[in-house]
Amino acid sequence: xxxxxxxxxxxxxxxxxxxxxxxxxxxxxxxxxxxxxxxxxxxxxxxxxxxxxxxxxxxxxxxxxxxxxxxxxxxxxxxxxxxxxxxxxxxxxxxxxxxxxxxxxxxxxxxxxxxxxxxxxxxxxxxxxxxxxxxxxxxxxxxxxxxxxxxxxxxxxxxxxxxxxxxxxxxxxxxxxxxxxxxxxxxxxxxxxxxxxxxxxxxxxxxxxxxxxxxxxxxxxxxxxxxxxxxxxxxxxxxxxxxxxxxxxxxxxxxxxxxxxxxxxxxxxxxxxxxxxxxxxxxxxxxxxxxxxxxxxxxxxxxxxxxxxxxxxxxxxxxxxxxxxxxxxxxxxxxxxxxxxxxxxxxxxxxxxxxxxxxxxxxxxxxxxxxxxx
Amino acid sequence: xxxxxxxxxxxxxxxxxxxxxxxxxxxxxxxxxxxxxxxxxxxxxxxxxxxxxxxxxxxxxxxxxxxxxxxxxxxxxxxxxxxxxxxxxxxxxxxxxxxxxxxxxxxxxxxxxxxxxxxxxxxxxxxxxxxxxxxxxxxxxxxxxxxxxxxxxxxxxxxxxxxxxxxxxxxxxxxxxxxxxxxxxxxxxxxxxxxxxxxxxxxxxxxxxxxxxxxxxxxxxxxxxxxxxxxxxxxxxxxxxxxxxxxxxxxxxxxxxxxxxxxxxxxxxxxxxxxxxxxxxxxxxxxxxxxxxxxxxxxxxxxxxxxxxxxxxxxxxxxxxxxxxxxxxxxxxxxxxxxxxxxxxxxxxxxxxxxxxxxxxxxxxxxxxxxxxx
DNA sequence: CTGAAAGCGCTAACAA
DNA sequence: TTGTTAGCGCTTTCAG
Numbered sequence: 001x002x003x004x005x006x007x008x009x010x011x012x013x014x015x016x017x018x019x020x021x022x023x024x025x026x027x028x029x030x031x032x033x034x035x036x037x038x039x040x041x042x043x044x045x046x047x048x049x050x051x052x053x054x055x056x057x058x059x060x061x062x063x064x065x066x067x068x069x070x071x072x073x074x075x076x077x078x079x080x081x082x083x084x085x086x087x088x089x090x091x092x093x094x095x096x097x098x099x100x101x102x103x104x105x106x107x108x109x110x111x112x113x114x115x116x117x118x119x120x121x122x123x124x125x126x127x128x129x130x131x132x133x134x135x136x137x138x139x140x141x142x143x144x145x146x147x148x149x150x151x152x153x154x155x156x157x158x159x160x161x162x163x164x165x166x167x168x169x170x171x172x173x174x175x176x177x178x179x180x181x182x183x184x185x186x187x188x189x190x191x192x193x194x195x196x197x198x199x200x201x202x203x204x205x206x207x208x209x210x211x212x213x214x215x216x217x218x219x220x221x222x223x224x225x226x227x228x229x230x231x232x233x234x235x236x237x238x239x240x241x242x243x244x245x246x247x248x249x250x251x252x253x254x255x256x257x258x259x260x261x262x263x264x265x266x267x268x269x270x271x272x273x274x275x276x277x278x279x280x281x282x283x284x285x286x287x288x289x290x291x292x293x294x295x296x297x298x299x300x301x302x303x304x305x306x307x308x309x310x311x312x313x314x315x316x317x318x319x320x321x322x323x324x325x326x327x328x329x330x331x332x333x334x335x336x337x338x339x340x341x342x343x344x345x346x347x348x349x350x351x352x353x354x355x356x357x358x359x360x361x362x363x364x365x366x367x368x369x370x371x372x373x374x
Numbered sequence: 375x376x377x378x379x380x381x382x383x384x385x386x387x388x389x390x391x392x393x394x395x396x397x398x399x400x401x402x403x404x405x406x407x408x409x410x411x412x413x414x415x416x417x418x419x420x421x422x423x424x425x426x427x428x429x430x431x432x433x434x435x436x437x438x439x440x441x442x443x444x445x446x447x448x449x450x451x452x453x454x455x456x457x458x459x460x461x462x463x464x465x466x467x468x469x470x471x472x473x474x475x476x477x478x479x480x481x482x483x484x485x486x487x488x489x490x491x492x493x494x495x496x497x498x499x500x501x502x503x504x505x506x507x508x509x510x511x512x513x514x515x516x517x518x519x520x521x522x523x524x525x526x527x528x529x530x531x532x533x534x535x536x537x538x539x540x541x542x543x544x545x546x547x548x549x550x551x552x553x554x555x556x557x558x559x560x561x562x563x564x565x566x567x568x569x570x571x572x573x574x575x576x577x578x579x580x581x582x583x584x585x586x587x588x589x590x591x592x593x594x595x596x597x598x599x600x601x602x603x604x605x606x607x608x609x610x611x612x613x614x615x616x617x618x619x620x621x622x623x624x625x626x627x628x629x630x631x632x633x634x635x636x637x638x639x640x641x642x643x644x645x646x647x648x649x650x651x652x653x654x655x656x657x658x659x660x661x662x663x664x665x666x667x668x669x670x671x672x673x674x675x676x677x678x679x680x681x682x683x684x685x686x687x688x689x690x691x692x693x694x695x696x697x698x699x700x701x702x703x704x705x706x707x708x709x710x711x712x713x714x715x716x717x718x719x720x721x722x723x724x725x726x727x728x729x730x731x732x733x734x735x736x737x738x739x740x741x742x743x744x745x746x747x748x
Numbered sequence: 749c750t751g752a753a754a755g756c757g758c759t760a761a762c763a764a
Numbered sequence: 765t766t767g768t769t770a771g772c773g774c775t776t777t778c779a780g
Binding site for chain 1: 765766767768769771772773774
């Protein structure tokens with residue numbers, strides 16, 4: 001192992017100088033610069049991760065993790081758990097992670113969230129957020145609460161000042177959803193799946209299970225405008241047209257407004273009545289999975305089996321449906337990795353100046369069937 | 375972050391004493407011991423990973439990775455690549471990894487392997503091996519080559535001496551296959567899949583694709599005694615009997631000896647002729663995948679589609695078959711993780727005394743279909 | 749049984 | 765432009 005000290009000795013300069021050259025900070029005489037660089041090259045210098053990490057302790061790094069309290073967003077439960085585990089790990093590197101969670105359906109949690117944010121933000125050096133327009137939501141919340149003080153603060157939260165007093169945006173890593181439009185902060189990376197690809201895989205599965213003759217009902221638990229499910233459906237359609245000529249889409253059920261969410265299953269049953277040849281259902285985002293049981297029942301009354309494809313693996317009930325073949329397969333997107341890697345990437349950026357390349361770290365799209373579970 | 379120094383100051387002792395208590399090395403007065411332990415507890419002491427890693431630099435850790443040169447064992451290519459990547463990473467922690475690879479079909483590589491082993495083994499502090507009886511194979515090789523000197527050395531290779539001069543076995547982490555019978559070395563962990571579970575998943579897939587009515591031909595590219603495929607087949611059968619009453623196994627093709635390997639595809643075709651209702655083939659270990667094309671052709675002559683399940687993802691040709699639906703699905707076992715984690719576990723054991731718990735780190739069993747690839 | 753001290757590799761503040 | 769130095773947290777050796 002060749003260290004900075006070795007190079008310094010061989011070059012007849014101090015360790016500080018070598019450090020400056022290697023990191024391009026501060027001015028160094030061109031000759032020594034060249035000497036040191038070539039020396040580093042030929043001696044095969046590799047920085048010591050342990051040394052760097054130890055030195056980074058002095059930075060007293062604090063990161064903020066913004067996420068959903070998992071009560072009404074079960075998908076985010078494993079994300080949050082994994083983030084907490086990673087936080088414990090980072091603690092061993094002298095890093096503190098502050099968790100800011102809220103539940104969109106619960107104004108109290110939002111209020112607490114805002115209070116905590118107001119208290120803690122100044123010395124948080126970087127953020128991890130679930131690619132939604134969190135700041136926009138907060139602004140909306142501030143308006144709705146007539147909380148002008150908070151409304152004004154929001155922009156500051158993501159900013160810090162550099163040595164010369166200029167404001168600079170703090171680094172932010174997105175997870176789960178990549179929202180490029182929220183460009184008001186310094187997005188350095190994204191950890192999440194390729195939703196279109198997810199839809200293609202769903203189509204492939206449905207095709208194989210139906211012998212290439214799938215007649216498909218598509219169901220989404222949203223108003224049809226949510227990025228994740230529209231992208232999945234796009235992928236599904238494209239794959240179908242490209243490679244599965246025997247398949248057709250028979251219907252598309254979604255909830256035009258929030259109230260209608262409870263009617264989704266009814267609407268889906270009606271579609272099945274209208275199209276008796278439907279033999280596959282694609283549920284493009286997590287929701288109330290009791291729909292699977294209802295549709296499967298309808299199919300069995302006809303003496304058929306239904307291919308049901310879902311996404312993610314959110315609770316024990318869904319797992320049981322997989323085991324019972326009520327759900328044929330579910331496509332997952334490594335939620336644990338989304339929580340863990342987003343924090344890790346942020347840490348490495350702040351501690352060592354390592355910016356992720358490429359910025360999009362794609363999570364695997366895993367196919368799970370009943371037999372995958374234990 | 376509370377450090378050993380903080381505890382030492384509060385307890386009015388030196389850092390050395392705290393260290394001794396925390397690691398149970400050396401004798402410490404019972405009172406101070408208690409004091410320090412309670413102090414550590416209440417102050418919430420967590421050891422700093424960076425500090426430990428930096429201090430571990432002094433150990434000059436050298437690890438040995440034993441594996442197959444990937445020429446005739448394509449499964450091991452990604453394993454080896456991942457191990458090399460991990461080795462680069464560990465290099466940044468002051469660790470050197472020495473690679474010892476050989477090709478069982480090539481005596482020259484074996485000879486080189488042995489020479490390197492003889493030269494390097496004394497200061498290698500731990501090993502990573504592909505759970506096969508590598509030492510047994512080497513003994514066999516030594517006998518066959520009349521290389522007595524080497525034959526005698528073999529046992530020493532995995533041993534070192536402790537302070538008092540006693541021989542102790544060096545820690546060894548297995549990957550891919552867990553061979554508990556090779557108990558002559560100190561196996562501290564294993565990274566690999568659950569082969570029985572792999573078979574269960576294969577059965578579940580075949581069932582879903584055949585509407586629960588699969589008539590299955592099982593093919594293995596070995597003499598029927600290799601652990602990985604026999605376990606997979608066991609899992610397949612068990613799952614079938616337990617949960618898929620409509621399925622049946624129609625035939626079982628394997629190669630009684632090495633010569634017969636080239637006849638496997640012929641034998642399989644014959645089985646398909648004998649049982650015209652065969653609609654699924656399970657190829658229980660990697661081999662010559664041209665068999666898939668031949669059997670698929672036979673099926674299409676009958677106007678049928680065949681469900682073909684394979685294991686692992688070894689080359690471009692197999693990938694193309696997946697895309698073309700010649701292979702319906704393949705079940706993978708995270709080869710990259712096997713290479714990377716086995717080294718990481720070994721490092722943490724030697725550097726920090728962290729022994730893996732549980733000893734078996736199970737890799738995921740991933741289902742890949744054509745649409746999973748790009 | 750305990751303390752003192754050096755050192756692992758790197759960084760950053762300060763002095764020259 | 766460069767050198768010096770202290771320090772990040774932990775381990776280990778050497779004295780006592």
